[in-house]
Amino acid sequence: MTDMMRLAASTTTIADVIAALERDGGVIVENFLAPETLDGLRRDLLPRFETQPVGRDGFSGYRTRRLSRLFGRTRHCAEIATHPLYLPVAEHFLCRPRAVWVGGERMMVAADVRIGVTQAIQIGPGQTAQPLHRDDTAFLWRHPTGGREGRLQIICAVSDFTAENGGTLVIPGSHLWDDDRKPEMSEAIPTVMKAGSALIFRAPMRAAR
Numbered sequence: 001m002t003d004m005m006r007l008a009a010s011t012t013t014i015a016d017v018i019a020a021l022e023r024d025g026g027v028i029v030e031n032f033l034a035p036e037t038l039d040g041l042r043r044d045l046l047p048r049f050e051t052q053p054v055g056r057d058g059f060s061g062y063r064t065r066r067l068s069r070l071f072g073r074t075r076h077c078a079e080i081a082t083h084p085l086y087l088p089v090a091e092h093f094l095c096r097p098r099a100v101w102v103g104g105e106r107m108m109v110a111a112d113v114r115i116g117v118t119q120a121i122q123i124g125p126g127q128t129a130q131p132l133h134r135d136d137t138a139f140l141w142r143h144p145t146g147g148r149e150g151r152l153q154i155i156c157a158v159s160d161f162t163a164e165n166g167g168t169l170v171i172p173g174s175h176l177w178d179d180d181r182k183p184e185m186s187e188a189i190p191t192v193m194k195a196g197s198a199l200i201f202r203a204p205m206r207a208a209r
Contacts, residue, residue, distance in 0.1 A: 003189060004026055004027060004028045005024055005028070006193075009032050012029060014089060017200065021152075021200065023173075025173060025204065028191060028193050028198070028199055029197060029200060030196075031196055032156065032197055033080070037080075040074060041156070044073055045073060045074055045120050045158070048067055049067060052066065052067055052122075053065070059130055061127050063126055064127050065121070066121050068119050070118035071118060077118060086200060090113050091113055093152050094151075095112065098110070129185075129209075130208040130209050131208060132169070132171065132185065134204050135153060136150045136151060136203035144178065144204075145204065149203070151203035154200050156196075156197075157197050159195050160193070160195050161194075161197075162190070162192055167192055168190070168207060168208070168209050169207060170189060170206070170208075171188050171205065171206040174187075174205050175202045175205040188208065
């Protein structure tokens with residue numbers, strides 16, 4: 001595969017996004033952000049990078065600045081979290097009911113969606129890519145996970161993503177791999193997308209920022 005599947009926000013359905021994530025593990029939704037949302041994110045977040053330190057290790061990036069706790073810094077994060085092409089998709093993958101015994105009663109229970117880490121990332125000139133990894137490694141699950149999902153992640157482009165400026169690397173289809181298959185950087189492709197677009201991806205997919 002030479003590129004991620006691309007969908008236009010104006011003509012895309014929830015089912016389209018789910019189907020792409022089932023097949024490839026990730027999808028680019030073009031023009032995901034409304035222009036006023038993109039402008040608001042830039043206005044609220046970009047000036048704050050000036051006082052942020054760079055990373056202290058190779059994984060976080062010696063030439064990369066990161067800004068966390070974004071809901072406390074801009075109201076526009078709510079528009080991302082509740083987007084009609086994101087929240088229902090997250091509910092599809094994360095809120096699947098399971099049958100459990102509670103005493104002598106067998107009942108169906110389902111998780112709710114919770115927002116975990118929020119982070120804005122500014123990659124500086126000369127920064128090398130992270131090693132390829134899975135973002136659900138913290139759960140120590142074996143892969144494939146048997147239908148369990150811990151995260152449905154989204155990266156919104158506040159500036160254009162290119163191969164040259166550090167667009168997130170992904171291996172489409174790698175969400176289906178077992179744990180014995182080693183990822184190779186030669187298999188990864190950069191997520192090239194215009195500002196305002198978004199990469200939605202499942203945590204088992206191999207990626208590097």
